[in-house]
Amino acid sequence: MIPIAKPSIGVEEKKAVQEVLDSGMIAQGQKVKELEDNFAQYIGTRYAIAVTSGTSALHTALLACGIKEGDEVITTPFTFTATANSILFCGARSVFCDIDEETFNIDAEKIEGKITSKTKAVLVVHLFGNPCGMDRIKKICDKHDILLIEDACQAHGAEYKGQKVGSIGDCGVFSMYPTKNMTTGEGGMITTNSADIDKKCKIIRNHGQDGRDNQVLLGYNYRLTDIQAAIGVEQLKKVEGFIEKRIANAKMLNEGLKDVKGIITPKMQAETRHVFNQYTVRVTEDFKISRDELIKKLKDAGIGAFVYYPKPIYRQKYYLTLGYDDNLKMTETAAKEVVSIPVHPNVTKEDVEKIIEIFI
Ligand SMILES: Cc1ncc(COP(=O)(O)O)c(C=O)c1O
Incomplete structure (x- = not known):
C-alpha cells in the first residue's frame, strides 16, 4: 500500500516526548515556547503563537484581527471547510471568490469584484503547498485598506519571491495535523509581525485572560501541550x-x-x-x-x-x-x-x- 499521507516520526520525536513526560510538566510550557521561537525564526516573523489545531489557529487569528458579526471576509470555496467555517465562528460572512485555473488558488483578478463596504479581510489559502500570487493580492488589500490573512495550513516552507508564506500578510496560519508537511499530532500555529495580534492571540487561546485572573475578553482553551510541542521541535528540524x-x-x-x-x-x-x-x-x-x-x-x-x-x-x-x-x-x-x-x-x-x- 502507498498511502496518500504518512507522517515521518523518528526516534528523536519519541525521545523528546519521553523527556517531557518524565519532567512532569506536560501542559503548555517551555517546549511550546521553544517551538514558537523556532517556528517564528523559520517563517521569518517576529512572533509565532501555538494553538491546538489549524482550525483554532484560524479562529484565533481572525478574532485577533477584529473580525466580527456583520463583517465579510473574501476567501476561496476550493479548500478544506475549516477555512470558511472559521469566518462563520466569528459571526462574519464568507464571501466566495473563484479560483485560478493553473494553481487552484483564489483568482487575484476576481477579488476586487467581491469587495463591499462590509469587507474586512481577504483570507487566502496556499492550496496544496502552492503559494498564491501575493504581490497582486497585497496590492488590492492595501488599496482597499483591508486585512490579508494567509491560510498556510498546507504550506509550511512554501515561498513567494523568496519570502516564506505566513510572513507576507497581516498574519499566517498553519496546521500540524499528521497529513501536513510537519506534525504535532494535532496542532496549529499563527505567525505575525504585529505585536498587537500576537498579544491578542495569546489572550484568546487562554480563556481571554491577560495574565492570571484578569479576563479581558471572551476566549477559549486553545493551548498546545508540551508533549505535542516536543514532537514539533524535532519535526521542525527535519x-x-x-x-x-x-x-x-x-x-x-x-x-x-x-x-x-x-x-x-x-x-x-x-x-x-x-x-x-x-x-x-x-x-x-x-x-x-x-x-x-x-x-x-x-x-x-x-x-x-x-x-x-x-x-x-x-x-x-x-x-x-x-x-x-x-x-x-x-x-x-x-x-x-x-x-x-x-x-x-x-x-x-x-x-x-x-x-x-x-x-x-
Ligand atoms: C487549508 C486548510 N485550512 C485549515 C485546516 C484545518 O487544520 P486542522 O485540521 O489542523 O484543524 C486544514 C487542515 O486540513 C487545511 O488544509
Missing part, C-alpha cells in the same frame, strides 16, 4: 528534508506524466517554491478513462488517491441552509477534475514508477 523529498517526488511525477494525454500536471513556477503537501493533477475529458475509473485503478493497485475537494464549500449542505447559492466556473471544473496522488517523503522512486504505470 521539515526542510521532508520538503526537498516532496519536491523531488513531484518532479519525478511531473516528468513521468508530462506526455499523458488528458492529464494536466502541477506547474512549478520560478518565483515560487511549491512544497507539495499534495500532488494534484487534473483529469480532463481527453484522458482515456474517467477520473472515478482512474481512482479505482489506483486504489486496486494499492495506491492512495483522493479528491481534494469534490464539493465546493458553498455546495455543502450546511452552507445551503445559510443561503449560499454560488456557482463559480473554475471551482466547479476543479471539483470535477482533480485527484491527488502520493508525494510524501516516504514515497520511494519505485513507488513513483508504480504510480506512473497506472496512468500510461
